[in-house]
Amino acid sequence: MAKSASARTAPRLLSGNEGIARGAFEAGVRVACAYPGTPSTEILETLATFPGVHAQWSVNEKVALEVAIGASLAGARALVAMKHVGLNVASDPFITFSYTGVKGGLVVVTADDPGMHSSQNEQDNRHYARLGKVPMLEPSDSQEARDFVLAAFELSEQYDTPVLVRITTRIAHSRSRVEAGERREREPAGFESNREKYVMIPAHARKRHPIVEDRMTRLAEFAESTDLNRVEGNGGGLGVITSGVSYQYVKEVCPEASILKLGLTYPLSARLVTEFASDVDQLFVVEELDPFLEEQVRAMGLRLIGKERVPRTGELNPHLVRSAVRGVAAVEARPGLSDLPPRPPVMCPGCPHRGVFHVLNQLKCVVFGDIGCYTLGVLPPLAALDTCICMGAGVGNALGMEKALDGDRPVVAVIGDSTFIHSGITGLIDIVYNDGHSTIIILDNATTAMTGHQDHPGTGRTLQGREGPALRFEELARAVGVRHVSVVDPYDLAGTRRALEQAIDVDEPAVVISRHPCVLVERRTDSQPLCVDEERCEACGLCLRLGCPALATVPPRGASRKRKARIDPVLCRGCRMCAQVCKQEAIVRAGGE
Amino acid sequence: MSSITNIRIVGVGGQGILLASSLLSEALLHSGHDVKTTEIHGMAQRGGSVFTDVRFGQRVYSPLIPEGSVDILVALEVLEAGRHVGSLREDGTALVSKQTIPPLAVALGAAEYPDDLIDRIGAVVRTVEVIDALDLARKAGNVRTANTVVLGALSRHLEASPEVWGEVLRARLGARLLEVNLRAFELGRAGNAERDSQAEPVTS
Numbered sequence: 001m002a003k004s005a006s007a008r009t010a011p012r013l014l015s016g017n018e019g020i021a022r023g024a025f026e027a028g029v030r031v032a033c034a035y036p037g038t039p040s041t042e043i044l045e046t047l048a049t050f051p052g053v054h055a056q057w058s059v060n061e062k063v064a065l066e067v068a069i070g071a072s073l074a075g076a077r078a079l080v081a082m083k084h085v086g087l088n089v090a091s092d093p094f095i096t097f098s099y100t101g102v103k104g105g106l107v108v109v110t111a112d113d114p115g116m117h118s119s120q121n122e123q124d125n126r127h128y129a130r131l132g133k134v135p136m137l138e139p140s141d142s143q144e145a146r147d148f149v150l151a152a153f154e155l156s157e158q159y160d161t162p163v164l165v166r167i168t169t170r171i172a173h174s175r176s177r178v179e180a181g182e183r184r185e186r187e188p189a190g191f192e193s194n195r196e197k198y199v200m201i202p203a204h205a206r207k208r209h210p211i212v213e214d215r216m217t218r219l220a221e222f223a224e225s226t227d228l229n230r231v232e233g234n235g236g237g238l239g240v241i242t243s244g245v246s247y248q249y250v251k252e253v254c255p256e257a258s259i260l261k262l263g264l265t266y267p268l269s270a271r272l273v274t275e276f277a278s279d280v281d282q283l284f285v286v287e288e289l290d291p292f293l294e295e296q297v298r299a300m301g302l303r304l305i306g307k308e309r310v311p312r313t314g315e316l317n318p319h320l321v322r323s324a325v326r327g328v329a330a331v332e333a334r335p336g337l338s339d340l341p342p343r344p345p346v347m348c349p350g351c352p353h354r355g356v357f358h359v360l361n362q363l364k365c366v367v368f369g370d371i372g373c374y375t376l377g378v379l380p381p382l383a384a385l386d387t388c389i390c391m392g393a394g395v396g397n398a399l400g401m402e403k404a405l406d407g408d409r410p411v412v413a414v415i416g417d418s419t420f421i422h423s424g425i426t427g428l429i430d431i432v433y434n435d436g437h438s439t440i441i442i443l444d445n446a447t448t449a450m451t452g453h454q455d456h457p458g459t460g461r462t463l464q465g466r467e468g469p470a471l472r473f474e475e476l477a478r479a480v481g482v483r484h485v486s487v488v489d490p491y492d493l494a495g496t497r498r499a500l501e502q503a504i505d506v507d508e509p510a511v512v513i514s515r516h517p518c519v520l521v522e523r524r525t526d527s528q529p530l531c532v533d534e535e536r537c538e539a540c541g542l543c544l545r546l547g548c549p550a551l552a553t554v555p556p557r558g559a560s561r562k563r564k565a566r567i568d569p570v571l572c573r574g575c576r577m578c579a580q581v582c583k584q585e586a587i588v589r590a591g592g593e
Numbered sequence: 594m595s596s597i598t599n600i601r602i603v604g605v606g607g608q609g610i611l612l613a614s615s616l617l618s619e620a621l622l623h624s625g626h627d628v629k630t631t632e633i634h635g636m637a638q639r640g641g642s643v644f645t646d647v648r649f650g651q652r653v654y655s656p657l658i659p660e661g662s663v664d665i666l667v668a669l670e671v672l673e674a675g676r677h678v679g680s681l682r683e684d685g686t687a688l689v690s691k692q693t694i695p696p697l698a699v700a701l702g703a704a705e706y707p708d709d710l711i712d713r714i715g716a717v718v719r720t721v722e723v724i725d726a727l728d729l730a731r732k733a734g735n736v737r738t739a740n741t742v743v744l745g746a747l748s749r750h751l752e753a754s755p756e757v758w759g760e761v762l763r764a765r766l767g768a769r770l771l772e773v774n775l776r777a778f779e780l781g782r783a784g785n786a787e788r789d790s791q792a793e794p795v796t797s
Contacts, residue, residue, distance in 0.1 A: 011622070012622075013618055013619060013622050013628060013630070038634055039634065041634075042634075117633050118633075118634075141629075141656075169633070170631055170656055170657065173631060173632050173633065173634055174629060174630060174631040174632075174656035175615075175618060175628070175629065175630045175631075175656075176628070176629045176630075176653075176656070177622070177627060177628070245655075245656070248654045248655045248656065249654075249655050249657075251654040251655070252654045252655040252659060253659065317655075317657050317659070317660070318655050318657060318659035318660070319659055319660035319661075322659075336675075336676065336677070336678055336679030336680075337675040337676070337678055337679075337707075337710070337713055337714070337717075339707075340672060340675055340676050340707070341672070341696050341698045341699050341704035341705070341706065342696065342698060343605065343640075343641055343642045343672070343673070343676075343696040343697075344641055344696075344697075345606060345639035345640060345641030346639060346640045346641070346697050347639070348639065348640070373639070376639065381701060450639075452634070541702075544700070544701050544702075547697060547701075549640055549697055549700065551700060552695060552699070552700035552701075553700065553701070553702050563702055570736075
C-alpha cells in the first residue's frame, strides 16, 4: 500500500513538502486549505500549481480545516496543512471531526519544528493523534511523504476517519529523490444527509464515541501487518524503534542495528513491537522531543532505553543519536573559532516596522507583541516588544493588563495585518465590548511577510491569483465600534508619533493603522540611497539605535577619536528614517557625487 | 558511509545560498548520485546566518551532515566560514569567498569583525581556497551572481560534467538571468583562487 505501483516518472529531487503536495495531487485531492506557517508553507504553494485542485489560503487554520471538512462531506478528497501551533488553532474541528468521520478522505498535515527554527515552542503534535483518536503516519523522506499521503487517503476512507500526517522541519525542508505517478481523478459523490453521523448533539455523539474506540482497535490490528511499518536487520544485539527523520539518523550512525521502522506511529501494534523486542538484546527508542513512542512501548511491559539518553529538547542529529546509543560522545566536535560575533536575523533595511518601534520607544509604553517579522523588534538595539505568546495574543493581552492595573499605564498592542485577520479581530471586539481603552496598532505592510510574502484578505489577491475585494481595516475597526481610527505612514516619524500620542491619550479604544508596503514585496528601483556627511556627523549614535543593517560606524579618522556613522549604499533603501532622527542633519541623499 | 561526500554551503540570508544548493543538488542528481539536502527557510531573507547541507553518494540516509564530517565547506562570507570551520574534517577543504558582511553587532560597535579569519581558518583546515567572488561577479555583469561564481569554483572539486551544469543552469534560470549566470559560473570555474592573506576583505 505504501508504494504506488504506478510510479513511473524519472526521479526528481523534491522537498518533503513538495512530496506531500505531489501525493495529494495524485490522490485526487480537490480542495486544499492552509494558513502559511514555517515549515509547512510550501505544501499549499505547490498544490496551487496543479490543475484540478482548488488551493486556498484561509484566514486561519481553524477555518482552513472547516473548509476542508465541507469538501470532505461533499465526497471530495481534501487536505489541510499547518505548522505545529496551527493545529492548536484547528483543534476544535479536528477533535470532533474524528467522531463524525469523513465522506471523501481528509488528511491533516502537521509540520512540527523541533529546535524551534522559526517557532515560539516545539510542541510535539504526535499527542494530537492520541487526543483526537486518529491514525498518524510519519514519513522519513520525500518519497515516503508522497507515498504516505496516498496511503493516508486510502486509510481515511477505509476507516472513516481523518488521518494525521506528521512531518518535521528536516522532512519538510530536506530534499531527496522522488518517483511520482499519475493523478487519479475522483468525482465527488455529493452530500448525503446523515444527521446521526454529522450533527454532534450529545445524543448522537454518544453513539459515535464507541465507534471511534472500535476504529482504533481495528487500526492497531492493521498496524501489525501493514507495510507502512517494517523491520530491518537480522535481530540480536542492538534494536531500535524509531520513525520520521530519526530513522535516517539511526541508519547513518548505527548501520549494524536491527530497526523497527514505524510509518504508522499511532496506533501501535503491541504484537509487532513485542515480537521485535524479543528478537534483540538491547532495545532503544530513538525519537525527537517527547517520549510519545517510548511511553506506549513501556506500557506494553517492555524494558528499553529512551529519554534517559535521547534529548527531550531540540532537534536530533546523527551526532546526538550516536552519543545516545553508544552511551558516550563518540566524536568530539572540533573546536570552531571562538569569539565570533553572532548574526541573528534582523529587520531589513527600510522595514516600515522600524519607524513604529522607534516611536514606541520614545513613548515608553508597554508593548504587547505578536507573530511576524515585527517580532524581530524585540532584539537590540530597538528592544521594543514586551511580549509575544501566540497569533493574535497581543490584542487580548493589552485588555487584560489594562483591567489589572486599572488603566494606569498606556498599553499598546502591535499586530501584523495578516495576524490581525487570523485572530486579532475577536480580541478587538472584546476590547470594545468590555470597555477597554487600549491602542491597537495594525502593521499593514500588505503581505504575510515572514513566511515568504503570501497574500491575505487585506491584499485581496488569492493563492491561485484571483484579484478580489480587499479587506478594509479602517472600516472593520469602525464596524466593531472603535471610534478613534487613524492611518499613518511609519516612514513619517513625526506623524506617527502624533497619531500614537493622540490614540493613547483618548480614553477609549483606538486603532492606528501603520501602512507601508514591505520593502521586499515592493522592490522599488528608484529609491535613492542616503549617505552620511562626515563633517556634520557628531558620532552621537542616535541613528544606530534604529538597528538598520545598512548603518554602521567607521574607525576614527585623523584627530577625532569618534566612530562616525556610515551608510552602505548597496543595502540602503532610502527610507529616510535615520535622516529624521539625526539632530545634526548629517544624513543626505547620496546622488550627484 | 565513507562513500558519501558532504558539502556544507554557508553564508548570510539573502546571498542566494538556497539557489546555489538547489543547482548543486540537481547537477549531482543528474550525474547519477543519490542526493539529499537540507536547509532552513523563513529567516532566509532576514540577514541571519544560514547553512544548507548537500550530501551525495550511492545511498544517503541523514540529510544533515554528521558532526565533523563536512568534506567541502563552501562559504559565501568570511565570518560564516569561521563559524562553521569546526564542522570540517581535518583533511577537508574550505572554499571561501572574500566577501564580508558585518553583522549588526559589529555595525553598532558592540563587537569586532575579526580581521585574521582567513589565516585562522588556514591553521585548522588542510586546504583553503579563497575566491574574490564579488569581483568575478562584477566581471560577469551582475554583482548578485557571486553565489554562481562560487558554485563554479566548487565545480572544479566535483566530477559532474560541464554539460550537466549547463543543463541544470538552463533548466532552473529564466532567459533573463541565464547568460550572466553562465558567465559567472565559468569565471568561478576557470579559477581565480588565491591564498592571499594580505588582501583587504572586500565589503559588500
